[in-house]
Amino acid sequence: MREYDVVLIGGSIYAGKLQRKVVSFCEKNRGALLQRRVGVFLCCLYQGEEALMQLQSAFPDWLLAHAFARALPGGEVHYDRLTFLDRLLVRSLPHPPGDLLRMRPEAMDELAAAVKSLP
Numbered sequence: 001m002r003e004y005d006v007v008l009i010g011g012s013i014y015a016g017k018l019q020r021k022v023v024s025f026c027e028k029n030r031g032a033l034l035q036r037r038v039g040v041f042l043c044c045l046y047q048g049e050e051a052l053m054q055l056q057s058a059f060p061d062w063l064l065a066h067a068f069a070r071a072l073p074g075g076e077v078h079y080d081r082l083t084f085l086d087r088l089l090v091r092s093l094p095h096p097p098g099d100l101l102r103m104r105p106e107a108m109d110e111l112a113a114a115v116k117s118l119p
């Protein structure tokens with residue numbers, strides 16, 4: 001990571017949790033990340049305030065306090081690609097089972113613009 005000035009870290013939410021490997025990457029590299037510009041993004045189906053709350057509980061507080069940008073580009077669920085267990089879990093999401101297409105690519109454009117405008 002030493003050669004990068006800006007680091008963007010992202011993942012997706014499954015049953016309220018961010019991927020463990022993303023969380024452990026953040027913890028393992030805490031010192032280096034605090035010396036760099038960091039942006040975070042989270043893919044999830046919830047939107048608005050609920051999505052923001054998921055982002056806030058997914059990433060460590062120290063990283064969110066340090067981040068110059070936070071993006072919520074939405075999410076997608078392709079029902080025919082899910083495992084049986086995942087299908088059961090998805091039933092509890094705010095929509096009946098089926099493909100759920102809620103990407104907001106403009107959120108990533110905004111993140112890219114935030115990177116470009118860094119001093």
Ligand SMILES: Cc1cc2nc3c(=O)[nH]c(=O)nc-3n(C[C@H](O)[C@H](O)[C@H](O)COP(=O)(O)O)c2cc1C
Binds near residue numbers: 046082089
């Ligand atoms: C089993 C399962 C559980 C999920 N749980 C949540 C959730 O708790 N909250 C949410 O907002 N989205 C949830 N989602 C939606 C995912 O975050 C979304 O599909 C995302 O785009 C997945 O990205 P990925 O395919 O890159 O991992 C869930 C999706 C699946 C399949």
